[in-house]
Amino acid sequence: MIDCVAGAMGAAPTLPGAIGIVGGGQLAWMLAEAAQRRGVELVVQTPNPHDPAVALASRVVQADVRDAAATRLLAQQCLAISFENEWLDLEALAPLAADGVCFLPSLEALRPLVCKRSQRDLLQRLHLPCPRWFGLDQLRSTPGGEPPAPAGDGTSPSDPTPPNPASSAASTSSPSTSPGLPEGFAYPLMAKLASGGYDGRGTAVLRSEADLQALLQQVNPADWIVEEFVAFEQELALVAARDQAGEVVCLPLVQTHQHQQVCDWVLAPVDASHALQQRARNVAASLLTALDYVGVLSIEFFYGPQGLLVNELAPRTHNSGHYSIEACNLSQFDLQLLTVGGARTEEPQLQVPGALMVNLLGFDDRSPDHPDADYPQQRAALQALPQLHIHWYGKQGSSVGRKLGHATVLLEQQDPHARRLEAMQRLEEIRRIWPLPPAAAGASESVHGA
Template identity: 45%
Template structure:
């Protein structure tokens, strides 16, 4: 039986549980808190922050291979373990160009992949002269540790930019070199694709999905996205180029923009399972979590195809500071036909926190409607869920 070490014990690790049982894999998790979701499903726990490499050394002695639930790790320290023979999948060299968002942008650009225009914010530079070719609004991003909209700011003019940089620098004792600026893309829609690569170099891609954000946090995912076959082919080619270049073993999430003139741009890369792939738990023959375990254990990759006409996934986000388990709302949502509710077991709610998600399958009962107009149907389903979940 394989023992897989997982750095990170949040809901992404928790959702590996069913796949681990199916594949006969034991999970050993490194996570800081007894209240973290994956604590309830792991065979063994190493209680420590995910960037504690000494704890990862202990984790390595308990398992055959180590994978990642999140990327907020200390690569330099982990590299010492890799040199000692610890097997990380994906390999650390695949993570190196991705963890800093400026480095990631440069890597994608140098691969010839389409990205928004961008530059690093340096402490001594004249912002005004350098920003002229982007024009306002612009997007300011923290280069490290930003997720779910954290560390991302849409800036309308130079005065607001200088004020934001000054505020962030003073309040967080950072320097400006920890930011990048990129053009604001007036996209038609946001897209994402999950792609996995095996030890043998086999690559499979999941259906391209549309993601819908509110306040820069993903609220809904529609599978499949309503785009042209040519756009699907472009996105699959991007996935193949990226995963082969990095020699990835594992699964990656690739977030993209579809511009108003039909062009595809790469937005960001998540080197792990991802929110935009949660629909696969209920809608696909092989979930993204099973695919990750298959890849890192050296097993053949599974079929990523949809088993239904389509699906809509809605995140159940916190909207208040509370210790409620929202049992009444969850029960109402569960009564929606073809609804699958996944509750992460977190004990505290706060605004924006991911507490769970629900996927509704668009199956043969509404196949014709789903095939004819997948986005309006999915939007109607999502609106029903949100009307139950969020206070009016």
Template identity: 40%
Template sequence: MKRVGVIGGGQLAWMMADAAEKFGVKLVVQTPSENDPAVSIAQEIVFAAVDDASATKTLANKCDVITFENEFVNLDALSDLAHQGVCFRPRLEALAPLLDKYHQRCYLRDLGLPVPQFFAIEQLKNIKSKVEYLGFPVVLKSRRHGYDGQGTFIIQDFASLEEKLSYETTIQTSNESSFLLEEFIPFDRELAVIAARSVEGKIVTYPVVETQQEQQVCRRVIAPAEITPNQLAEIQAIAHTLLNSLEVVGIFGIELFLTANGKVLVNEIAPRTHNSGHFSLDACETSQFEQHLRAVCGLPLGNSDLQCAAAVMVNLLGYENSHSDYQSQRQQIAKIPQANIHWYGKTESRPGRKLGHVTVLLDNQNRDLAIALAQSIESIWYPR
């Protein structure tokens, strides 16, 4: 039996359970709370923060290979374990240029991949000229630990920028600061693609999807996205360039902008399974979670094609502070034909928290129909 350690015990680890059972894989999870979703499916648990490298050493003693459910780890500390022979997939060198968003931007730019214009914020005196170059609005991003819209701010004027930065506390005396600035992209749509790379270097990409955000949190995913063949080829080429350059083993999520004139830009990279690929659990022969386990266990990659004409995925987000399991809403949503609900078993709801998702399989590819169906689900889920 292959023993796979997973750093992180949220829903992304929890959704590996079916594939682990299919392949006879033992999942050992490092996570801080007994209430985390993956606790219910793991064969063993190491209760510790995901950036606790001493706990990861304990995890390594129980596993053949270690992978990541999230990227909030201490690479410097983990590198000592890698030098001792611990196998990480993806390798730590693949994560290194991605965890800091400024370094990620630089890496993508240096690969020749299309990205928005960006600057690091280093000194107060340099900011004004950079903002004048970009023009308002600008996007201010935390360089580390931002996700689900956290740490990303759209700034309309210089006074708001000064207020948000709170220069006294965020402009450091070191050579690096906590934030980067980048140009605001008035995109037509946001897109994403999940790509996997095997131990042998084979790459498989999933259908490119359209993602729809509200308050910078993903609300809906439509698969496949309505894009041109040239745009599809460009996105697939971006995925191949990135994964081969990093020599990745495992799944990556790549978020993109599509501008009004049809230009594709890379937004952010997630070095793990990703919310934009959840539709694959029900709509594809090989889900992103099975594909990730296939890759990290050295198995051949599976077929990533859609097994239906199209699909729409809707995130079920918390909208209140509660301990409800929302059975009534879930039962109503379950009555929708070809609807598949995945409930993460979290014991606490709070605004914006991902509690579950629902994927509906569609008999034809119709963006308007998919959006209407998503809105119907949301009308059941969210209070009027």
């Protein structure tokens, strides 16, 4: 169904026309908040009238996010269209682009970013460091034969041509044969669903050949990649943006911490050398420029003995950038509006010494009609803490591990070591009110995307 619904407007417009966003979740909701502050019309395409962004959108095209006919209707109301996430049907949208619909980032810029396999190919072509990997469909049953060649060494292209998915039929091993690993690979390994996985879904830790055999029998190998298991000291993230004039700007480099493969907290800025920060910015600039990318791009990194490695790319705003709403003069959502709307950007600046962002994850299952479905007692207790800002996404009901909102604490300490201690103390305050979700047995090793 396609249905247009009128919404509210904010201050005097600061861009020449409305911006369209395909998707109505929490990222679109925070974009709508930024649009209201700037007096920008935001038109949202989303299927559910209860999705978070609907309440703040100027207008709503109520339709599935992969409905290209609805996106054409969205385009009739907008200066340009952007996307909440990378789960796109690029082929269905191509006729719209051919007819002059302005997608930013462009569909061609998005093409190598919507799949982890094509992301790895892109990183290799640009000689940007990433974990060594191979396609699961490249494995061959080798009861004594030669092992397959790796798809990539993490730093340079070994074969710029992506492996042929048609070969996947021959890649599934029977229980009586041994799928030989590419040279230089050993267990443990990390298997990832190439498209559609997020927050730990679509991943599997392979600790032995038995794990590999089990995975091969559960999934289509053409849909998965396998990476070396990276020993890292920190996980880092960078949100960058490029405007239509080619100017690249970045938010501060941050540290992220995961719980059961879901982002738990983010500390901004990370205490890192200038050289490391510049290396991360150079990676972002190389990607944005090579793709002629307009919009916001988020990069997850591993940092450890191998140096800085790109883990994943997200062609959108990102959980690791939410702190910027309160902590910076320009948030990641401001950057998305400015770049897509045709305005010039400027380098975002921290307005405080630092910030801690903590995700508020559901810690039990509550239906929408549960009397405490939106955790009123915990939210009230958090609101009473000093220098803490809550963003509650207004989702219907709760499930264990679901992102229901986030809290940002503005930090006061100038010294990096003292600021980290302050952040960990504030994290403990939050944890006493809002505990982490319970661990699910084997959650980090299950094939969530199978």
